[in-house]
Amino acid sequence: MGKRRFTPLLLRLAVLPLFAAGQAMAHHLPPGMEEVDEFAEPAFTAALTHPLSGADHWMAAVAVGLIAGSWGKKAGLASAMMFLGGMAGGITAGRLGFQMPLMESALAASVLCLGAAVAGAQHVRARTMAALSAMAGIFHGTAHGVEMPASISSWTYGAGLILTSAAITATAAFLTLTRPASLPALPRWAGATLAAAGTWLLITRLAAA
Numbered sequence: 001m002g003k004r005r006f007t008p009l010l011l012r013l014a015v016l017p018l019f020a021a022g023q024a025m026a027h028h029l030p031p032g033m034e035e036v037d038e039f040a041e042p043a044f045t046a047a048l049t050h051p052l053s054g055a056d057h058w059m060a061a062v063a064v065g066l067i068a069g070s071w072g073k074k075a076g077l078a079s080a081m082m083f084l085g086g087m088a089g090g091i092t093a094g095r096l097g098f099q100m101p102l103m104e105s106a107l108a109a110s111v112l113c114l115g116a117a118v119a120g121a122q123h124v125r126a127r128t129m130a131a132l133s134a135m136a137g138i139f140h141g142t143a144h145g146v147e148m149p150a151s152i153s154s155w156t157y158g159a160g161l162i163l164t165s166a167a168i169t170a171t172a173a174f175l176t177l178t179r180p181a182s183l184p185a186l187p188r189w190a191g192a193t194l195a196a197a198g199t200w201l202l203i204t205r206l207a208a209a
Helices: 003-020 043-053 055-070 072-095 103-119 126-147 154-177 186-208
Strands: none
Touching (some): 043 055, 043 154, 055 154, 055 186, 072 126, 072 154, 103 126
16 A cells, blocks of 8 residues: 555656646746846755756656666666766866757757657667766756856855756656556656657747747
């Protein structure tokens, strides 16, 4: 009976992106809060909350958590570490001024690719999952590094970003591992939902470009 308690949580985790996708953009505050200076908070506090302000970042972290909980200890841990390591490298690159073209579209595409990979898990190799996780980490880390004010310590801010991202990933992995045995396909359903949300984000951002 204990495991059944986690089923509604994982289902909510799966459908939540559809509600958030149309309301929150990648690395910007939600509508109605554009004038809020989130960087006015202490650097570490701002960093801890910043990944939650945009849909695509936490959706990517959730997708990596689904991977971590579905591919076994070795492959799952490797994907999670590649995501967080890619974030660290991306933050450094963004802080140094490196920017990728069509950044917002690339962030949405990373959610689409990760979600689709989880949904089609039986057809995707562990190495491909790790590579996709690293790519997503680099994209999202770079976006965070670019928007980081020069007055904020990159070490402090980067640590906060990575800690929150790791917490989201670990939570999704835990819910995946503790899902009821009667619902083995639940992570794939969640992955398909994330892919749909990523597709919606990508379409809206390409239309706005």
